[in-house]
Amino acid sequence: MLAIHQVKNSFSDRWIPYCEANGIPFKTVNCYANDIVAQLQGCDALLWHHHQGNPKDIVFAKPLLFALEQAGMKVFPNFNSNWHFDDKVGQKYLFEKAGIEAAEAFVFYTKKEALDWISKASFPKVFKLRGGAGSSNVKLAPDAATAVKLVNKAFGIGFSQYQAMDNLKERLRKYRKGKTDAKDVLKGVIRLAAPPAYAKVSGKEMGYIYFQEFIPGNDHDIRVVVIGDKAYAIKRMVRENDFRASGGGDILYAKELFDDSLIGLSFGINEKLKTQCLALDFVFDKGRPLVVEISFGFSMAGYDPCPGYWTKDLQWHQGSFNPYGWMVEDVLKSIAT
Ligand SMILES: Nc1ncnc2c1ncn2[C@@H]1O[C@H](COP(=O)(O)OP(=O)(O)O)[C@@H](O)[C@H]1O
Ligand SMILES: [Mg+2]
Structure with a gap:
């Protein structure tokens, strides 16, 4: 049962x-x-x-x-699938120790160490909070001065998980593209004064700072989802005049967009991590795939148009499929063994 x-x-x-x-x-x-x-x-x-x-x-x-x-x-999700969910700080250590090729991340727990690092680092870098989805807590730090400001905030008043102004701008952007309605924009306005409950519950993000190597030249990222011995993929275009794809809503699905080698790499990563469900976000450094984030959970609608999936032997299976059924079957299998 x-x-x-x-x-x-x-x-x-x-x-x-x-x-x-x-x-x-x-x-x-x-x-x-x-x-x-x-x-x-x-x-x-x-x-x-x-x-x-x-x-x-x-x-x-x-x-x-x-x-x-x-x-x-x-x-x-079980422990291996779940502990690092919505925690990019934890993921940094996992990628490093498990030998997963990722955009290099830098995390500091004192202002002094962060400022020392900034004085020697090249810019731009990507600044992230450890949690957040849809690119909401991901920003470019174009120069050292911006990075210093972020560090002062991280070791000062801290950051809210919910960036109300950025969020409103994103709602407006989607409204202009016809991807959301006026009600959604109004909600964003109300949120300026009344942050969502989750942001209040989780408190301020502070006491750490996270930067990541900025990988330039990406007009998209690719998300591969591995569930057991099956995988599927989507290509997400970045927003206009932006480097961020996740949450933008401009998604492509054709099989030809995805190299077999990337699918194979994704299966390989899941062999190391042994998860039940692994969504991998990749950007490309002159063609070389680098993981920027992993996640067990995602919103389903973005994947429903996928035209097919791969099995571990990299065979393509054309046609609609139900990955949520795969999850159930994998759990049933794990009970039986
Ligand atoms: N280091 C990076 N270099 C270049 N682009 C990046 C980098 N990290 C993230 N991105 C872009 O920003 C988007 C959001 O980043 P991600 O870490 O996946 O955060 P989220 O949890 O909000 O999805 C990604 O979809 C990708 O397009
Ligand atoms: Mg992401």
Whole structure:
């Protein structure tokens, strides 16, 4: 019996119909309830697509899932898939130790070390908060003076997870392109005065600073998603006059856009990391793929138009497919072994 935490617009929208259609026994549970462990009585696994923008999830989703896993229960996402989710600082160390070719990241925990580094570094660099999605907390630091300002803030008043002005500008950009409505823009205006709950709950980002080597000349990034022995990919174009693709909404899907070697590399990385679901964001340094970020979770609509997928032997399988069903099947397999 599977337990599924049901949330609208999360993987559970697809997990539940998949289980129903395939006669897979499941029940829905409420992870927010104090008696969640009791609710899980008789279940072999818990699936919960928790979210970085949910104020409750960020408080305890990881600890709950890790606790269950340590006590012997199968979970999705499991520890290897989940601990680094929405944590680019953690990912820096993982990429370095696991020998994963990534855009080099520099993290400092004192102002002095950060300023020393800036005095010797070349610019531009990319500044990131450890958390955030859709490029919301990713910025270019064009010169040392900007980097110093960022350092002063990181070791001063800190950063909000939610950059209200940037967010409003992004909503306006999407509105002008016909990709969102006036209501969404109005929401952005209201958010200037009332930040979202998750930003309040997570508090200020401070006490560390993260820069990454800027990889120039990319008019897109490529995201490859590996789930078990299958993978699919999307190509995301950068915003106009910007270097950032993620969250921009301009996505291409044709199979020809993706080199087999990149798909093979992605399978190889997941062999090292042993995750259940790994979305890899790649930029290219003169053609050489470098990881900038990994994630177990993503918003589903961006992938639905994918025309097919690859298996580990790099064979292409044309036609629609259900990666959320793969997740369920992989969890069932893990229960059986
Ligand atoms: N080091 C880098 N060099 C060049 N472009 C980058 C770099 N890091 C990120 N980007 C671009 O910025 C976008 C957002 O960065 P990412 O780290 O993936 O943050 P997010 O979590 O918001 O998706 C990426 O989709 C990519 O287009
Ligand atoms: Mg990204």
